[in-house]
Amino acid sequence: MLSHHGTSSPYAAISRAIKEQSIQRRVHQPLYLRTPSRTRSSSCSLVWLVVVLFVASLFTTSEAAHGDLRDRRRRPPFPTIPVITDNVAPTPKGHSLLLVDTRPPPYVPPLMPPTNDGYSSRIRSAPSIKRADDGFQIPRPFDSSLSNNFTDNCDNFFQRMLSSETVTTCHPFSMLLQTSNGFFEASKSFVRITQTLEATCAANMSQCVGGMNALARELTTNSACGVDYNNNNAQAVQAYNALIAYEPLYRASCLRDDDGNFCYANAVTxxxxxxxxxxxxxxxxxxxxxxxxxxxxxxxxxxxxxxxxxxxxxxxxxxxxxxxxxxxxxxxxxxxxxxxxxxxxxxxxxxxxxxxxxxxxxxxxxxxxxxx
Structure with missing residues (x-):
């Protein structure tokens, strides 16, 4: 009977045969193909690790994309604009990318007033009485100092004449034309001369003619300016001619053109x-x-x-x-x-x-x- 170590069983013989064949194949195999068993298992593990990481990266990228899309759906595309208190009408609810101001643009005054051909200083777009200065006063005849070369009677007559109701209410154009410094200044402005003419033409011509003729007759008497008039005193002669010429100059100065403007205002400007x-x-x-x-x-x-x-x-x-x-x-x-x-x-x-x-x-x- 063979001992346990000295006797060979059929299984032991087969195991030895397999090992010998493996040794022979390894001896005849090239060196670059000889890979230890541990190295092969490591390579397989590395390959599986790469595959797992690649799949995981794809999954992570997909989740990130879906998450970003969900976040963008939840938040507005632009930062919220702060509300500014103004008189602009409130905007409707909801998000809008464009805010439109529907208010009319502010008025910008023109740099220069419009001018008309022919009479650049005239203002014909509105009645002149409304465009004149509020403080403007109707000119008065003989508004400068009277001459000292007067007789006492004539000086007294001039004082009475200039303060009479006939002169103060009729605003005689005939007397203003040659003796009024205020009328001369008003003639430089189409607005002011028009306002003056509106006052002179508003008088009752028939009543004023009678009053002017009465003053002219009184002027030539010796108790008034008869002596001064006969001596050709300049202011006495001017006053007399203006008094008797009231009617023709009233009619002429109150003429208007086709546009409704006074002919004299057109002429003097x-x-x-x-x-x-x-x-x-x-x-x-x-x-x-x-x-x-x-x-x-x-x-x-x-x-x-x-x-x-x-x-x-x-x-x-x-x-x-x-x-x-x-x-x-x-x-x-x-x-x-x-x-x-x-x-x-x-x-x-x-x-x-x-x-x-x-x-x-x-x-x-x-x-x-x-x-x-």
Whole structure:
């Protein structure tokens, strides 16, 4: 009987045979293919680790993407704009990327006022009375100091005349035109001269004519300025001519053009004519027309037509100045623009017939008496 260590069993023989074959294969195998069993298991473990990490990274990336999408859905895309208190209408609820201010833009005043051709200083868009200064006062005649070369009677008359109701309520254009410094200053502004003309033309012409004629008659008396007037005192003569020329200058100064503006306001503020348009208005005061080219418009034509009707009255100063002035205007405006000769006075024919009536009556009575 073999001992436990000295006797070989069939299983032991098979195990030895397998080991010998393994040793032989390892001996004949190339060196680069000879890998220890531990190294192979490590390589397999490394491969599995790489695969697991790759799958885990994919899962993590997917979760992060979904989580970011959920976060973006939960929060607004832009930071919340702080609310500013203003008079802008409140915006509707919800998020909006554009805030629109629906208020009208602020008014920006123009740098320069609009101008019109011809009369740059005029304001024709609104009634001038509303555009004038509130503190503006209507000019007064003889507003500068009176001459000391007056008799006492004449000085007293001037004081009474200038404070009389006739002068203070009628605002006579005829007296302002030549004797008022305030009127001269107002003539530099279309607004102020228009306001002045509105005051002078608002007077009752019929009543004012009677008052002016009464003052003119009183002026020539010795108890007033008769001595001064006969001695050709400048202010006495100016006052008399202005008083009797009230009606023709009232009618002429109150004329308006097609736009509703006063013809005199247009004439005196027209700087392009260099004063020629305003010169005809001085003819009723006994002043000759100054040479110059006037504007040949409807205002000048109507003004000269008014003067023509008064030029036939020898008691009016314009009877001495109209013929030469009309001839001068004809040179620039044409032969048919104005009447060169004075128009006949209204009622002159009937006055002539009435003058001869008493003479004819006396002759008829004389013949009837003889042949009775």
């Amino acid at each position: 027209n700087t392009t004519s260099q004063g020629s348009d305003a010169n005809p208005y001085y003819m009723p005061l006994g002043m000759k027309l100054v040479s110059g080219r006037p504007t040949c418009n409807s205002c000048l034509q109507k003004t000269m037509a008014i003067f023509s009707t008064f030029a036939g009255n020898t008691s009016q100063p314009i009877s001495q100045t109209y013929p030469a002035g009309a001839q001068q205007i004809v040179v620039y405006c044409g032969q048919n623009f104005v009447n060169v000769t004075a128009a006949p006075l209204k009622g002159s024919a009937s006055a002539t017939s009435a003058a001869f009536t008493p003479t004819l009556t006396l002759l008829l009575m004389f013949f009837l008496y003889i042949f009775q």
